[in-house]
Amino acid sequence: MTELPARRLLLVHAHPDDESINNGATMARYAAEGALVTLVTCTLGEEGEVIPPGLAHLAPDREDRLGPHRAGELAAAMAELGVTDHRFLGGPGRFRDSGMMGVEQNERPGAFWNAPVDEAAPYLVEIVRETRPQVLVTYDPDGGYGHPDHIQAHRVAMRAADLAADPAYRPDLGPAHTIAKIYWNRVPRPFLEAAFARLRAEGSAFPAVADLSDVPGVVDEDRVTTEIAGDPAYAARKTAAMAAHATQVAVDGPFFALSNDLGQPILATEYYELVRGVSGAPAGERETDLFAGVSDR
Numbered sequence: 001m002t003e004l005p006a007r008r009l010l011l012v013h014a015h016p017d018d019e020s021i022n023n024g025a026t027m028a029r030y031a032a033e034g035a036l037v038t039l040v041t042c043t044l045g046e047e048g049e050v051i052p053p054g055l056a057h058l059a060p061d062r063e064d065r066l067g068p069h070r071a072g073e074l075a076a077a078m079a080e081l082g083v084t085d086h087r088f089l090g091g092p093g094r095f096r097d098s099g100m101m102g103v104e105q106n107e108r109p110g111a112f113w114n115a116p117v118d119e120a121a122p123y124l125v126e127i128v129r130e131t132r133p134q135v136l137v138t139y140d141p142d143g144g145y146g147h148p149d150h151i152q153a154h155r156v157a158m159r160a161a162d163l164a165a166d167p168a169y170r171p172d173l174g175p176a177h178t179i180a181k182i183y184w185n186r187v188p189r190p191f192l193e194a195a196f197a198r199l200r201a202e203g204s205a206f207p208a209v210a211d212l213s214d215v216p217g218v219v220d221e222d223r224v225t226t227e228i229a230g231d232p233a234y235a236a237r238k239t240a241a242m243a244a245h246a247t248q249v250a251v252d253g254p255f256f257a258l259s260n261d262l263g264q265p266i267l268a269t270e271y272y273e274l275v276r277g278v279s280g281a282p283a284g285e286r287e288t289d290l291f292a293g294v295s296d297r
Helices: 018-032 053-058 066-081 117-131 148-164 189-202 232-244
Strands: 008-013 036-041 085-088 135-138 181-188 226-228 250-252 255-257 262-265 270-276
Touching (some): 008 018, 008 117, 008 148, 018 036, 018 226, 036 117, 053 066, 066 085, 066 232, 117 148, 135 148, 148 181, 181 189, 232 250
Parallel strands (some): 008 135
Antiparallel strands (some): 250 255, 255 262
């Protein structure tokens, strides 16, 4: 077995682009510091709305070739972040994008939302046991904003973490491994309010401004346990990675918009809630390192 780097971070996301928007600066930091950063994306994002008119033919209601194109965008984004280990859950196309909550695509055969959790989780268990991460990052139980694939990614990630730690479960998938710390993506409301105020003051190329409710994972300050500061170099890599997802994200300086054309701030500082494991920060303080308090072994 090849010797693994001392620090190992696993991120589980629903679609290509979620990782860059939520965790791009964090991923760039740890990749640059020599940690093994493993990204698992659960679908190809086949149901996404396409922003550039010249690529509209890829849409699911036309040629239905958006998924493979987004896989290419993801590879380009990972190159910007310096991340070399990125995978699709069960392989590319094993689970299909389910669309927004309540649409008929939710029940389509092969849709991620429609997959039993215990059928999807073993694919992630195998990755956990191979890469042996000390830290896992994923969404909260609502998926941050209620998208079915995000909710399912949360369920699969948390279930896989439990199963991977059980020596009696599927020993054929590798030796059992317990993830020391699990985080959910968060954004503290006061920080986001200030970022939106800057957007309104500076203006952008987008015709209107999004609402705080359009941002996933917004919580009160006291829920946030950990912040990864917005180093300018890593923020620049995050912005470049977001721009690589050109079918889904339009970037204008420090701001971006999704297909709704509503401006949002690119968040250079990224926030987390530690939900499993022990904080490495002094009592009453936030962690500034996801690996704080974690043994290298």
